[in-house]
Amino acid sequence: MSVTQTESPTSNETFRHVIGHFASGVTVLTTRRGGADFGATASAVSSLSLDPPMLLVCLNTRSNTQEAIHASRIFGVNILDEDQGIVAERFASSRGPKFDGLSVDRGAGGVPLLADSLAYCECSVVEDVRAGTHRVFLANVTRAVAREGSPLTYFRGKFGRFEVEQDRICYTELRTRILDRTFTLQDSLDIGTLAREFATLPATIYHAVTKLVSDGLLARDPERGYVVRPVTPETSEQAFDARCAIELGVAVRTVGRVAREKVARLRLLMEQTVPLVEGGQFLDIEAYTKHNEAFHHAIVELVNNPTLTDSYAQLGVSGLMVSLLREGGEAVQEIIDDHRAIVDAYERGDLADATRVIVRHNENAKETTRRAIVAAGGEL
Numbered sequence: 001m002s003v004t005q006t007e008s009p010t011s012n013e014t015f016r017h018v019i020g021h022f023a024s025g026v027t028v029l030t031t032r033r034g035g036a037d038f039g040a041t042a043s044a045v046s047s048l049s050l051d052p053p054m055l056l057v058c059l060n061t062r063s064n065t066q067e068a069i070h071a072s073r074i075f076g077v078n079i080l081d082e083d084q085g086i087v088a089e090r091f092a093s094s095r096g097p098k099f100d101g102l103s104v105d106r107g108a109g110g111v112p113l114l115a116d117s118l119a120y121c122e123c124s125v126v127e128d129v130r131a132g133t134h135r136v137f138l139a140n141v142t143r144a145v146a147r148e149g150s151p152l153t154y155f156r157g158k159f160g161r162f163e164v165e166q167d168r169i170c171y172t173e174l175r176t177r178i179l180d181r182t183f184t185l186q187d188s189l190d191i192g193t194l195a196r197e198f199a200t201l202p203a204t205i206y207h208a209v210t211k212l213v214s215d216g217l218l219a220r221d222p223e224r225g226y227v228v229r230p231v232t233p234e235t236s237e238q239a240f241d242a243r244c245a246i247e248l249g250v251a252v253r254t255v256g257r258v259a260r261e262k263v264a265r266l267r268l269l270m271e272q273t274v275p276l277v278e279g280g281q282f283l284d285i286e287a288y289t290k291h292n293e294a295f296h297h298a299i300v301e302l303v304n305n306p307t308l309t310d311s312y313a314q315l316g317v318s319g320l321m322v323s324l325l326r327e328g329g330e331a332v333q334e335i336i337d338d339h340r341a342i343v344d345a346y347e348r349g350d351l352a353d354a355t356r357v358i359v360r361h362n363e364n365a366k367e368t369t370r371r372a373i374v375a376a377g378g379e380l
Contacts, residue, residue, distance in 0.1 A: 026152040028091045028117070029057060031075040032110045033068040037099055039112065040065035041092040043154045044134070045077060053141035055123060058134045064094075066135050073125040074109045075139070078117040080152040087114070088152060103261045105304075108142065115262070119146035145306060148214075148313060166200050171208040173198075178217045178228055189218070189226040214313060236369045239315050244362035246312050247299055248355055254302040256349030262302060263346045269295040270339040277336050293318040295339060321369065334364045 024043040031038050044058035055077060059066035069075045080088055091098055103115035107122040114120065123139035130136075174194070177183055189209060195202040209226050212218040216239075219229040229235075273295060276288040300312045338361035345354035 024154050026080045026088050026154050027057075028078040028080065028087065028114060029059060029065055029069065029075055030078060030112045030114070031065065031069045031072050032112060033072045036068075037112045038065040038068040039091045039098050041088045048138060053144070054126070055121065055139050055141055057123075057137045057139065058131075059137075060133055061130065061135050062133075069125065069137060070128060070135065072109065074107075074111055075123050075125070075137075076107055076111045076113045077121045077123060078114040079119040079146075080114075081116070081118040082150045082152050084117065084152055088154075103265050105259075115265075118149045118151055119144070121145075145304065147301070147306075147309065166198075166204050167207055170194075170198055170200060170204050171211055174208050175212060175215070175217065178212065183228050185228055185230050187228065188221070188224040191226075216315065216318065231373060233370050233373050236373060237366050239317050240362055240366045240369070242315050243296065243312065243317050244358060246308065247296070247358050250300055250303050250308075251351060251354045251358060255346055255351040255354045258302050258346075262298075263343070266295065266298055266346060267343045269298055270343050273339055274336055277333065280333055289318060289321045292321070299342075335361065335368060338364060 025045070027042050027045050028039050029042050029045075040059060040063050042057060042059055046056050048054040048056040057075075057077065059069070087102070090096070099112060105113040105115045107113050111122060113122070121141045122143040123137075123141055125137050125139050127138045128135055174189075183189065191202050191205050191209070194205045198205065209218055213220060213226070217229060218226050221227050269291060272291040273288060276282065276284050276291065282288055296317070297309075297312070300309055338357055341357040342354060342361065345351075345357060
């Protein structure tokens with residue numbers, strides 16, 4: 001039996017309007033050809049296979065980047081972070097320098113990779129085919145790197161953040177209660193009870209508490225379930241000593257060996273902490289802990305080892321500091337001076353000085369948190 005098609009073919013305008021309701025992630029496809037770097041923003045990227053790892057990407061045939069990938073047969077897929085809308089707009093344009101001022105790593109064949117992106121994959125083309133106005137590339141993923149964060153999305157012609165509002169509300173509220181110690185050390189956080197209180201799905205609460213465990217603010221007790229992580233001088237020192245050990249290992253592998261752009265990023269992050277401590281006091285704890293964590297995280301990321309980066313994140317040092325420090329609280333001024341000295345050592349390529357300052361900084365950080373714990377009665 002035949003079926004008669006009565007509708008008219010979909011117009012370009014109608015199709016563009018309808019497909020615009022589909023939210024997609026935003027990437028920048030990059031490659032290198034003839035000694036020049038190429039890059040273009042693309043949202044038509046999808047996973048094709050896990051075994052072997054493969055991606056499918058599409059670019060308009062009018063794109064210079066498409067021509068360069070077609071010729072070089074290698075490219076990078078840079079998944080943008082939610083704060084990189086300006087990067088997406090830059091690479092979406094056909095005019096102006098695209099890579100200026102960006103931190104760039106080099107992959108196989110010199111392919112430029114955006115170091116500050118949420119994740120990136122290095123790919124080699126297996127097959128490509130023209131389809132309408134675009135060329136479709138089927139590619140093997142030869143290397144993949146990711147960090148913690150949220151992706152940039154493209155929806156109805158605009159770049160934006162991808163965030164489920166209820167997830168954000170639950171996470172923020174629970175985090176506030178933990179930091180304010182509304183939950184005591186004796187309380188256990190029951191998923192079902194909290195789901196009923198927030199009038200939401202248990203999965204939403206589970207998402208929030210799992211993230212709070214990663215933040216170092218909650219712990220998973222085999223008998224009691226999710227509980228507030230107690231902070232004592234001993235647990236605080238253990239976490240800082242573990243961070244110190246990781247950073248010393250990173251220094252041995254990276255001082256004098258990393259690109260100047262990465263060291264320049266360390267200096268930028270260091271300078272953001274400077275105005276937040278003055279006269280031996282913290283002026284803005286939320287900002288300080290955020291920028292301080294970004295600085296130390298950037299040091300660990302210098303080795304480009306996701307396993308090590310994950311191990312560092314699980315220490316929960318950032319969560320410890322948020323729990324302990326208060327605006328106007330006493331700060332050891334040397335912690336800021338140490339940040340500057342670490343960057344100075346990296347810029348000089350002086351491993352001996354870098355390791356010395358990292359050890360000294362660890363002692364200063366431990367002293368700052370020890371004072372806060374003692375002021376709170378010895379446990380918080």
